[in-house]
Amino acid sequence: MSILEINKVSKQYRNQRGIRQIDLSLKKGDVYGLLGPNGSGKTTLLKTITGLIRADEGTVALFGQRIDEVGGVALQRVGCMIESADFYDFISAYQHLKLVANFYPSISDKQIFDVLELVGLQGVAKERIKHFSTGMKQKLALAAAILPEPELIILDEPTNGLDIEGIVLFREVVRRLSEEKGMTFILSSHMIHELEQLCNRVGIIYGGALIQEGSVSDLLQDGLTLEHYYIEQLRMAKEA
Template sequence: MDTMLETSQLTKTYRNQRGIRNISLRLNAGDVYGLLGPNGAGKTTFLKLVTGLIRPDEGKITLFRQDLIDHFEAGMQHVGCMIESADFHDFITAGQYLKMVGRYYPDVTEHRITQVLEAVGLISVRNDKIKHYSTGMKQKLALAAAILPNPKLVILDEPTNGLDIDGMVMFRRIIQQLSEVHGTTFLISSHMIHELEQLCNRVGVIVEGQLIREGDVRDLLAGGQSLEQFYIHELESRKGEKSVV
């Protein structure tokens, strides 16, 4: 399988000593990888590192088998991302925003903008100013921007915040179609653990900046437990190890 993203001993520590330490993982073509962990565990830091928004203190990031720092522009042409909460210029329309995003990528046409707006259910409001959008509508627009360039890898940080039931179904449909039909790889950080259980073929658990467990969902849940039960067990095991020490 082609490797889309690989990190080796990735470390980033802030002044308050939070961050991540020695995280090594690999995403192959078509993977839908869920990143689980408590608030402040380091998930967003990891996503910022692999999208080049911040630089690591130590370790290596390989994107499409090339070093991210040495080949940043070439690599990011094939990456779509949504990191932290969606933030927009409220005085422009959704269509204008996606046209602006499209300038950073090759071959994004007006037809493609229409396609993604239809996919996320915003085509009827494409000419409305973003300031009139609800939180859920802004999340949909952020997802539209992430998939706009037909990326090989999509990185999403809490992408379902603010979505209603219809929005959740739409999100799941888009991820499944892109991964299964087009072979798109996804790295998704989310607290919506039931959604991740339905979507992901692999998951990793980050606690206190360390990747404490990862693997295929099918193997991790072989005993009949849910992903939520698995996750809680991993957190409790971690607490138990620390209390013994």
């Protein structure tokens, strides 16, 4: 089943940065890693997928429906965490997810507490967010993204602020949701080691273009690590 189809998508800003002629396809259950230097276009691409910004040209289709034609209908099946999440500091983690639940039909309190347990926040469900560390806020943002059990989850630098235990927990959450519920993920991260362990496919963006894309098993041959492969691809792109 096609979850996401991106065809010749370009978006250029006044500073000449952005993305150009991106083609990308995701199937159900894919865990896709998006790699690239700062300013290469990763977040622009993710915002284009979610409709937060409009592409200058090209098309984005979710679940077989173009988002410029159906808009929020398709996006109801998508969860996302892009850039830094904003919270009302004076409410609790539970209250925040309760607000999120208002946008979706039939999300119960049990589902809210289940997802808080899944991300390791069950012990602070009633604590005000203003007392949370950066890592705890990151976990809460992840909880909000997965609360409605979306078919596609888009996460931009999801391990920022997490300690080692939090990173291991994040990895377990992604694997569990992918394997048990068939959820599809697209992850943008500088944590190459984590992407190598988690992802079945990766793409490398440089200068706004997707310069390399494929399955991890095909790309990593002759004992290469994803880090070595990534650095070599950037070197060749810079020399071209």
